[in-house]
Amino acid sequence: MDNMNILVVDDEIEYRQVLKIILDKRGYDTDTAANGEEALRMIKKKNYDLILTDLLMDKMDGVELLKRVKKINENIQVIIITGYGTIENAVEAIKKGAYNYFVKSHAPGILLKDIKKIKEMLLSKKKDKHLNEGFILDSKSEKFKECIHIAKKAADSNANILILGESGVGKEVIANYIHVCSSREKEKFMPINCSAFAESLLESELFGHEKGAFTGAIERRIGKLESVKGGTLFLDEVGDISLNTQVKLLRVLENRRIERIGSNNSIDVNFGLISATNKNISDEIFRGSFREDFFYRISTITIEIPPLRERREDIINLIDFFLNKSKLKYNKEIDHVEDGVMNFLRDYHYPGNIRELKNIIEMLVVLSEGGYVLEKYLPKDKNENRHSLQKINIIKPLKEMRNEIEAEYIKKVLDICENNISKAARELKISRRQLFNKVTEYNLK
Numbered sequence: 001m002d003n004m005n006i007l008v009v010d011d012e013i014e015y016r017q018v019l020k021i022i023l024d025k026r027g028y029d030t031d032t033a034a035n036g037e038e039a040l041r042m043i044k045k046k047n048y049d050l051i052l053t054d055l056l057m058d059k060m061d062g063v064e065l066l067k068r069v070k071k072i073n074e075n076i077q078v079i080i081i082t083g084y085g086t087i088e089n090a091v092e093a094i095k096k097g098a099y100n101y102f103v104k105s106h107a108p109g110i111l112l113k114d115i116k117k118i119k120e121m122l123l124s125k126k127k128d129k130h131l132n133e134g135f136i137l138d139s140k141s142e143k144f145k146e147c148i149h150i151a152k153k154a155a156d157s158n159a160n161i162l163i164l165g166e167s168g169v170g171k172e173v174i175a176n177y178i179h180v181c182s183s184r185e186k187e188k189f190m191p192i193n194c195s196a197f198a199e200s201l202l203e204s205e206l207f208g209h210e211k212g213a214f215t216g217a218i219e220r221r222i223g224k225l226e227s228v229k230g231g232t233l234f235l236d237e238v239g240d241i242s243l244n245t246q247v248k249l250l251r252v253l254e255n256r257r258i259e260r261i262g263s264n265n266s267i268d269v270n271f272g273l274i275s276a277t278n279k280n281i282s283d284e285i286f287r288g289s290f291r292e293d294f295f296y297r298i299s300t301i302t303i304e305i306p307p308l309r310e311r312r313e314d315i316i317n318l319i320d321f322f323l324n325k326s327k328l329k330y331n332k333e334i335d336h337v338e339d340g341v342m343n344f345l346r347d348y349h350y351p352g353n354i355r356e357l358k359n360i361i362e363m364l365v366v367l368s369e370g371g372y373v374l375e376k377y378l379p380k381d382k383n384e385n386r387h388s389l390q391k392i393n394i395i396k397p398l399k400e401m402r403n404e405i406e407a408e409y410i411k412k413v414l415d416i417c418e419n420n421i422s423k424a425a426r427e428l429k430i431s432r433r434q435l436f437n438k439v440t441e442y443n444l445k
Helices: 013-025 036-045 062-072 084-095 108-137 142-155 171-181 199-207 243-255 281-287 292-298 312-329 339-347 353-366 380-385 398-416 421-428 432-441
Strands: 005-009 029-033 050-054 077-082 100-103 161-164 189-193 232-236 257-259 266-268 272-277 301-304
Touching (some): 062 077, 142 171, 171 232, 243 292
Parallel strands (some): 005 029, 077 100, 161 301, 189 232, 232 272
Antiparallel strands (some): 257 266
């Protein structure tokens, strides 16, 4: 992290401008907002690391802004700026998630020390993230090592890269690794889950729009293609992009220019492109739901990640890694793992791949008792299904069997989430609209 994005929020123009000058001189990327509502609009458009907000403001005070910022992104740090008379309220704000408070009459150096600490903390988190991902990428599997080799070579080029693989194999980890190894490392890595947006919303997310371009467009929005600014754009679930949007993206990839929705002005854009999907693109092209010319444009280099069941030599190391990580995350002392648990984790076929392995281990650590990871807490349906194929005596079409299994699984997730569609969709890593369609299709109401 060579820089930090800071937003100063204060209804006193002189004070926020003074802070901006001080922070800009220290090399920070500083923006200002006159009130909480303006700040929230800016936060939704740009990735900020730190918000410096006045406590007492009209309409929305600093504590309310703090709450709403944390709902948007809990990783954004907030420092409350206050006067002597409201220090007690500022201390209360710390209990609600603020990093610290700063008294306006104090020397700016005190504030700058806190900002430096936050920068060091963010740097540390970034290093830890890269170390964690580096461990996951450390493999004994020849198949997976070949993927990493290709990814490293691809990073040296400016070619468009397509990552293929089942859900949960770590496509975003590979994409981020490519970004870190590339010449764009110091710029943004910007992931977009294409399946999480309706067609019109995805276009607005990518291209941006002008004020009044459509109903609800109350202000100008800068799209990801424009705001990535020399970084890497990661289009996850690219197989879910509509044909109409594919045509527009194809044009962008050919001339590296965009037009915001509602505007005729062309804007130059600069980004590296990595796409990923768990779909069979050849089948999608055959069915007419994916353009062949768009496929060739995004797949100058293709990397196919093997599922976890094809790299079983890595499972033990991954178990140890996620076990240690979960112990730290949940502050749990683990002294013993029952043999039945280890046998299951070694032998299970992991249809959900690395993501499923991670989730199972986290659940077992949370439910551990007295330092013991217990076999009785293994997911019952997974235990029951280990040999379920041996019990099949009626042959059904594969599509029908898939639908039955999917319907049963969705029903169980909805039960766990107490029929909260939004929560269940988040757990299933799909959009609320997709889940609602599945519920209707399988008559799960």
